[in-house]
Amino acid sequence: MTAGVIIMVALGAVFVFLAVQGAQGFHTDRSVYEPAAHNFWTYAAKLLFGTTLAAVLAMIIAVPFAIGLALFISHYAPRRLAVPVAYVIDLLAAVPSVVYGLWGARSLASAAQPVQRWLGDHLGWFPLFSGQVSATGRTILVAAVVLAIMILPITTAICREVFQQTPRLLEEAALGLGATRWEMIRMAVFPHARSGMVAGVMLGLGRALGETMAVAMVLSASPLVTLKVLTSDNPATIASNIAANYNSEDNRIQTVLIATGLVLFVFTFLVNFAARLIVARSERKLA
Amino acid sequence: MAKSIDVTDLDIYYGDFKAVEGVTMTIKAKSVTAFIGPSGCGKSTFLRSLNRMHEVIPGARVEGKVMVDGQSLYDPSIDPVEVRRRIGMVFQRPNPFPTMSIYDNVLAGNRLNARRLGRAEADAIVEKSLRGANLWNEVKDRLGKPGMGLSGGQQQRLCIARAIAVEPEVLLMDEPCSALDPISTAAIEDLIHELKSSYTIVIVTHNMQQAARVSDDTGFFNLKAAGQPGHLVEFNPTKTMFTNPENESTEAYISGRFG
């Protein structure tokens, strides 16, 4: 009996030990700098930029769709359609990331190339779309689209839940005044769901930040800071950079990669933590 | 501007289930009509069919006629949104919009319809509606405060103000006092007396004494048997209903022999 408790405590201690050990491992490695005569933090910052750029682009694409889908399931779908659609969206989450990467690199990129060419030709004055359009179509824009599809399920699921929890009484207050369905959603559902939507967006962002394979397979990238999303000079993300260089036999490069991994971990943790705070605060307000 | 409502042979269905059967009545303009009856007998369902609110539940439909001012509410060319704009509703529990101030709550309905409401015009509507709901003096100094900060009775009066701000032709009230204390209830009953000079009011209530106090006409709803649809047993001026009801079961209900 007490043996059970001791095991529990021991396991807890093991967790702590492992966490500290891992951190230590990263820590001592951090004193080595990349051999290419850069400061570690500049190197990491460029990668962080790429990570954030890809994730933010993905969010810009995914969030409107997530909200629209969540609204569809909660308020627009004919009853019989709502559950199957929710199920199919969850199915999107079950596809392994390497398959998304394969599809993104082989199918989406070549199909999207004409679109990207059109964007570059007609909207090239816009800084995002300037520069020489890539011939293969494998750009950070396409990677962002793949990321967006991957994070759609989680943001949709969270938004859908908060939308469905809007009190019926509030919806009827709006409808009773003669509101159309959309007006009712604006008056009753969105104000009620505000913090839930933010949490959903941030959790999706956290997922996008940590995603490796989709980006690594679609892009051939290096640490770059650029806002041009249509070219073949693509900024690497921390994760894709690790995946691209992990095989290097040089121990020092490996340790640097590990250090960037730690940076990513901390960054992602902060985002997820913030999301959880927001959810907790909103739950307290409603209670 | 208040109108009368003519209901002819109305059946209300949820999917295949018939909830209310064969209701025929005339609700007089600028009067108060009350619906009484035991729980589950369809009086709230019938009330909601008068402004097509029951359609919020998927699968709900009606057969029969509801005519307002010679127009059928259920004509295919009629938009339910328009119906609800003209026939307002106050609900069982107060439901002001939590993220809006008192001021914005009152104007919520108006803002849907009018593109732009000038400041002076908006102020006038807010004052008029809050006065009409007997709430003006209590909140006039804190119009910017959230609507949820009021007491239950005040919140319900705020909802009434919100409902009358759009100047509906009919005001439906679904057990408006059931969540309130006796003092707030009395305040609202007084309010109903005042409102009836401008609006047609239909009120569903569980409280027979309230119906007797407040209404000009009363309709008694009942179920024929468990699992059967509800129907209108009797519809008469309130005085008659409570002193000399025509129907046996009406008498039984009123004297408390069941309910």
Place this chain on the structure above:
Amino acid sequence: MTTADVTMQTHSLPLHRLRLPQYAVPMVMGTAVVVAALLGLLLGWGWVPMAIVAILLTDVALPLWSRLVEGRRAAVDRLVTALIWTALVCALAPLAWLLIKTLASGIPAINGHFLTHNMVQQLDPVTFKTMPGSGVVHALLGTLLVTLGATIISVPVGLMTSVYLVEYGRGRPIARVITLLVDVMTGIPSIVAGLFALALFSVFFGVGTRMGVMGSIALSLLMIPTVVRSAEEMMRLVPGDLREASYALGVPKWRTILKVVLPTSIGGIITGVMLAISRVIGETAPLLVAVGSIDVTNTNLFSGRMQTLPVFIMTEYQTSTPAGYRLAWGGALLLIAIVMVLNLAARIIGKIFAPKTGH
């Protein structure tokens, strides 16, 4: 009557409002399809641009028509409805595209040889030429073993942790620390988990070590939080009355857990474990980093690199050859099939074992 009434206007007009006919929506959609088809045939488009144009036409024409007939508010409402349905189609299209592409490109690659051989060069018995390897069996075995290893680590650890959290640790500070640790673990990017295993083993076994079991450890870091969470949820669902009935009979706490709580929640726990497995079986990044990639079949978790299915897909893709792509798609199809089967099985088991409370 005050000035407010004059601006309201509407209640002096009849209730009757013009509305679009009931067949309006199908009519607009049909017309849009026809117009898009005609345009496409004229301008030589494929069917995808035609579909996109048809959708765009519907989304624009319907609200416009509504604006003319029904008024601004109804038009906005119809626009939003159209946009939401469009979003649905746009979200489902990539999934359909991906699945169709995987099937179309993967099925040709899968055959008996594919499933029974690894990537070692073969000697063709007829021509005596060396042929490049084209099999995936080493990857399948590797995935099986590594995932098994991860499950063996995470299920006991996860279960015991959740038992502690639910039954023993309520309110105690240690419980809160453990919950915090679990929370932190849910947020680990998968590649960092792999890096962690790499760093750990390089401390003990030297730099450059790669072992199947390292992958198991990395995967279990990702699995444990899921197992703990779902087991916790399931066990909390067990009504307190059940436990108290057992205590009242004099059964000690640990036995109650073993004989009452766990069996009651076992269905949900199994479902949670299977879902966790289906989530990690497709993980590539940690395995790439911690286990590496080889062509031969290695079934020893504790010695040297092992091939796993997701990494196989990645390395075949990286060859940038048609043969490599073919193998990659075949592997992808296999992987999706495995994940879907696991998912389905998990849900079915969940339904079978669901507490029969009529929920």
